[in-house]
Amino acid sequence: MRWNTTFIPTLKEDPADAEVISHRLLVRAGMIRQVSRGIYDYLPLALKVIRKIENIVRQEMDRAGAQELLLPIASPAELWQESGRWEVYGKELFRFKDRHERDFCLGPTHEEVITDLVRRVVRSYREIPFNLYQIQIKFRDEVRPRFGLMRGREFIMKDAYSFHADMEDCRREYEKMFQTYKRIFTRCGLNFRPVEADTGAIGGTLSHEFQVLADSGEDALVSCNSCDYAANVMKGEIKAQRLSGRNLKESSPPLKKVATPGKKSVAEVAEFLSLPTAKFIKTLVYKVDQKELVAVLVRGDHEVNALKLKLALNCQEASLADEARVDETTHVVPGFLGPIGLGLRIVADQAIQGIRGAVTGANEENFHYLEVDQERDFTPSAFADLRMAMAGDPCPRCDHGALESYRGIEVGQIFYLGKKYSEAMGATYLDAEGREQPLEMGCYGIGITRLLAAAVEQNHDANGIIWPFSIAPFHVLLLPVQYKEKAIREVADSLYEELLKRGLEVLMDDRDERPGVKFKDADLIGIPLRITIGAKGLGKGCVEMRRRREGQTEEVPVGEAANKIHLFVTEALKV
């Protein structure tokens, strides 16, 4: 392709509305433009990368025996009402009415649609298993779209759904997809890690996320420094605590009430009393399912995991109650709350069980209790794992490992769904004994456009993007320093033709621009291999071959250039 006739509107300056690096570079490189919040145009260069990613995904999904299909973007409310998600999904589900006033939504994911298709077709165990996937635009009306392509409202996704007779077969497919995903992300040239994950709005009981490691990532992760345990913090398990042999004879010193004027947060009180935050019991009031207030206790240095809390309380929704509400019910200013004498139902994290010598609010403004002894002073209605995993925690899977924390961008997630959708929507088959059984299901997603952004987050330098070869928009950029000059043009043209003939993807910068402009743009758009053709090299009968990533330059005789470039690209694509 010749630059003169392409549509690659590069920008010298960072766009004012872009914050994260991938967003800035993708806009500057002329790859994306924003249309509305969380909605973008994909320009030709970006589309080339998207197609590359899609093709890798297709090849690997097909190799794993899955089949591609295409489901509609809009689906009728009835399907979502059947699964119960019309009510549950909330505002993220973009709803609208057609001209006949019938309710529809834009698909944020397609379990309902595919289950509906499959239930109308599958009758017998002989017709399963199979795995169907599509690559398509999804729409989720995110609370807060941000970071360019990383969290958009409209995005491209590969989603796959598999159907099985029993759990064993479904688990087998899950494992196959796990391996397939590893191949896909490896081929895309990403540094990633699979982690155990929560199943969120999709549902099911087993799930892994594939996280591209990046400090700018939205997800907090933990992994063991000794075994291969890794999880999203939302899912991260806490090693069950052994109650260290508590000496029952030894009695605790009596409760002591101390003045802590104006000190509300654990950090403030801890500093005021010169005590470590681990000695504190935090008392948080949650509103459960829009009605009951429940007090949740965690250690001062721990954080409540709302997800685990919901599980423990077996409720739909649990969020911090607002101050006014807390005040009205307990007559205590938040900040001085404590479990002793609090007129609310109490649930406590397991780390609170048996705690002694602790500090809590005294349920009286400007006072805290010291020497709190859980067994003596208060009894929660339940103890459970309610907190977020964090760095330094002992590994829940092995004996001596400790957890480390890092951040990631979730580019893929796989779920074992079980019978959640098949039972709700009556997707069944007849087994060999003629009995009707609900189908077992799995589902498997990859965020294609988010993967594109993640690749940039992980592969760039001060000058621009550095595409991994496998997903680069072009393999080679030919850069004739002065295309106008006959000698240079002739070499550039013949090299261009020769490389195309060999099946390489080549972009030729035939613009009549200053060399500096061309070099800057070349770095910005990040084609992995750049061939400079200029008077300097031609004087020696050479062109220059430069790798974008390493910056390493090599002079190659004109006659050998095509061969050498071809060989280099072939090698680079082998990985």
Add this chain to the structure above:
RNA sequence: CGGGGCGUAGCGCAGCCUGGUAGCGCGCACGCUUGGGGUGCGUGAGGUCACCGGUUCAAAUCCGGUCGCCCCGACCA
């Protein structure tokens, strides 16, 4: 949903406080110049100052409202 910020030429910004009819850099067009990391000089085109309303002789500027976009938060008592 709460808080903060922004909206002036294609892009990045100044002007607004202290009202007097719009400016800089880049880009764009043309000419000369230059020609291996965003050349230099000159000439020129390009703006309902987001929108609606108000105050005023006069509004980009002051006041009220609306819309759009960005950032932070929406969980730590």
